[in-house]
Amino acid sequence: MRTDVVVVGAGPAGLVLAWLLQRAGVATTVVESQPQTELGLLPKAGIVEYRTVQMLTAEGLGDTVLPFAAENRRCEFRTADESVVVDYAEITGGRPHYVFPQHELVARVAASFLDEGGSVLFEHRVTAVEQDADGARLSVTGPDGPLEILADTVVGCDGAGSAVARSLRGHLSVHDRHHPMRFLVISAAMPPLVDHTIYAAHPRGYAAHMRRLPDVTRLYLEVPAGDTAADWPAPRLREELGRRLGADLGDVELPEVDVLDLRVRVTTPMQHGRVFLVGDAAHLITPAGGKGMNLALGDAVELAHGLIEQYGPQRDGTRTARYSDTRLPVIWRTEAFSDWFLRVITAPPGAGDDRDGFGLGLREGWVSTLQHDPLLRRWFAHAYAGVDPE
Numbered sequence: 001m002r003t004d005v006v007v008v009g010a011g012p013a014g015l016v017l018a019w020l021l022q023r024a025g026v027a028t029t030v031v032e033s034q035p036q037t038e039l040g041l042l043p044k045a046g047i048v049e050y051r052t053v054q055m056l057t058a059e060g061l062g063d064t065v066l067p068f069a070a071e072n073r074r075c076e077f078r079t080a081d082e083s084v085v086v087d088y089a090e091i092t093g094g095r096p097h098y099v100f101p102q103h104e105l106v107a108r109v110a111a112s113f114l115d116e117g118g119s120v121l122f123e124h125r126v127t128a129v130e131q132d133a134d135g136a137r138l139s140v141t142g143p144d145g146p147l148e149i150l151a152d153t154v155v156g157c158d159g160a161g162s163a164v165a166r167s168l169r170g171h172l173s174v175h176d177r178h179h180p181m182r183f184l185v186i187s188a189a190m191p192p193l194v195d196h197t198i199y200a201a202h203p204r205g206y207a208a209h210m211r212r213l214p215d216v217t218r219l220y221l222e223v224p225a226g227d228t229a230a231d232w233p234a235p236r237l238r239e240e241l242g243r244r245l246g247a248d249l250g251d252v253e254l255p256e257v258d259v260l261d262l263r264v265r266v267t268t269p270m271q272h273g274r275v276f277l278v279g280d281a282a283h284l285i286t287p288a289g290g291k292g293m294n295l296a297l298g299d300a301v302e303l304a305h306g307l308i309e310q311y312g313p314q315r316d317g318t319r320t321a322r323y324s325d326t327r328l329p330v331i332w333r334t335e336a337f338s339d340w341f342l343r344v345i346t347a348p349p350g351a352g353d354d355r356d357g358f359g360l361g362l363r364e365g366w367v368s369t370l371q372h373d374p375l376l377r378r379w380f381a382h383a384y385a386g387v388d389p390e
Contacts, residue, residue, distance in 0.1 A: 003029045003119075004311055006138055006151040008126050008164050010039060012102060013279040013296035014157030015109040020059060020304035022118050026311045029149065030113075030120040031140060033158075039122070040107030046212045047072065047197075047290035048105075049386025050095040052297055059301060065112045066105060071096040072211060074196040075384070077345075077367045078246055080203055084371040085196075088381035095387045099211050102293055121147075129154055129167035131274045153307065154275045157300070160263075162281035171272040179262035179286065181205075181346060184232060186219040186241075187256040193217070193247050200244040201363055203355060205347045207244035210290075220287070222346055229257045262286050264339070266331060269324035276303055276323060283331050288341040289384055291334050299327055337383045 005021055007014045010032035021028040032039065053068045062068055073089035073096040089096040114120065124142035131137070131154070138149040156164025165172075183206075191214060198209035205222035212218050219241055223232065232240075237257070238249045265284040270277045279296030306319035319326075344366045348359025369376050382389050 001029070001147065001149045003027045003149065003151050005029070005153045005155065005307060006031060006136070006149055007155045007157055008138075008162075009156065009158035009281070010034070010106070010110060010120060010122075011157060011159065011279065011296070012105050012109070012293055013300040014155070015106060015113060016056070016059075016061065016297055017155060017157065017278065017300040017304050018118060019061070019065075019109055019113045020301065021307060022113065022116060023060070024304075024308040024312065026307060028119070029151075030118070031124050031126055031138070031149070032120055032122050033125045034122065036120070036122045039110055040103045045287075045290060045293040046099055046101040046210065046218065047294075048098045048100045049291075049294045050092070050097065051386040051388065052294045053098050055301055056297065061109070065108050066100065068098040068100055070099040070211075072099050072196060073097075076194070076196060076198045077370065078198060078200045078202070079364055079367055081364075082367075084367055086370060086377060086381065088385045091378055091381035092385050092387040095385055097290075097385055101212050105293075126158070126163045129164055129275060136274045152274065153310075155278055155303065156275065156281040157278045157296075159280045160265075160284055162277065164275060165267065165277055165281045168272050168275060168277075172270075173268050174265060175268065176263065176265035176284075179264070179342070180225055180349065181262060182223050182225050182227060183260040183262065183287070184221040184223055184227075184229060184237070185258045185260050186221065186237065186254050187212075188217045188219050188249075189215065189253040189255060190217050190249070191215055193245070198245060199345045200246070201345050201347075201367060202244040203347065203360055204240070204244060206345045207241055208345075209245055209247075225261075229259055232257065260287065262342070264335060266328070266335060268328060270299075270327060271320075271324050276320075278303060283335070285335055286338050286342050288338045288345060291338055294386060295331060295334055298330065302326055341384075 004027040007018045007030045010030050018028050018030050056062045074087045077084040124140050128139040136151050136154045140147040156162045192211045200207040208220040210218040234254050242249045267282045270282040278299040285292050310317045310320050348356035
């Protein structure tokens with residue numbers, strides 16, 4: 001099989017990239033390990049920044065393929081003693097977040113891509129990527145056996161365990177860090193408690209409440225690094241979530257509980273030769289602030305424009321050559337915000353009464369400053385909502 005561009009991974013970034021390339025007439029094939037019936041089923045991220053919505057709308061994906069409508073305008077910080085609500089939409093001049101679950105975004109963009117004749121090799125897994133001056137060669141396994149794909153460009157949108165990224169070992173630098181805590185990520189079968197996001201900065205640890213669908217709410221619970229989902233049966237989960245959130249969850253069903261280790265990583269550069277990395281294949285970020293999917297979509301749109309110029313009439317590869325230089329400053333700024341935010345919402349080391357009292361005091365100090373300092377509140381609102389200050 002021969003094509004101009006192979007996109008590995010049919011997540012949000014891979015599909016948006018492929019959609020834009022196909023619309024511009026660039027021959028593109030997507031390779032996806034999941035079967036088509038499972039694509040877009042897993043609820044993951046769901047907060048889309050204001051600038052991301054503006055970007056996707058300008059690219060022709062908003063309103064039609066992705067009708068962004070459900071706004072999130074406020075977030076609330078709950079400590080053991082007080083509640084601080086930040087109306088970041090009002091502070092940024094009426095610019096909110098939008099609630100759009102990642103799995104629904106994937107399903108909609110995939111359907112549009114396929115309806116327009118897009119090519120996706122479902123249930124195919126990339127096992128090797130090689131490149132030379134003449135092109136790139138992908139070894140792929142699928143239901144009908146091995147397959148070889150020859151392409152001019154390869155884009156790895158295949159997540160944190162990227163096979164494409166592994167093929168570039170020795171050519172790139174990886175900067176990473178492991179945080180000493182773990183989150184349980186819970187899909188609760190319940191409507192949201194309130195119409196905004198709650199960050200509970202409780203002395204016992206962090207908890208969060210995030211809107212997703214009318215009858216599904218996403219909850220987070222900070223637990224010790226060694227804990228697993230099995231250590232937290234539903235009754236214990238409901239009790240601890242209720243305690244930290246300051247709410248009675250009753251007998252709400254918790255059908256899905258996943259474990260999330262807090263790893264961060266930035267790969268520099270995000271390209272080598274004919275191979276490019278996008279989203280989690282290039283960088284990981286904590287869930288603090290909901291930035292992961294937004295960064296990935298920004299990568300995808302920037303690289304799409306570069307590849308369209310490269311394969312278009314002008315045959316100009318300048319923008320693709322500068323892809324890493326363009327995206328890395330944005331990524332590092334976002335990593336810095338997420339790292340700061342994580343320190344505000346999570347508990348310092350220790351457990352119960354053995355928590356670091358100074359660390360707890362610092363965290364409450366930040367929450368209090370958000371309430372009383374208009375300059376910090378303005379910076380936070382713009383960084384959090386994804387709005388460029390005017």
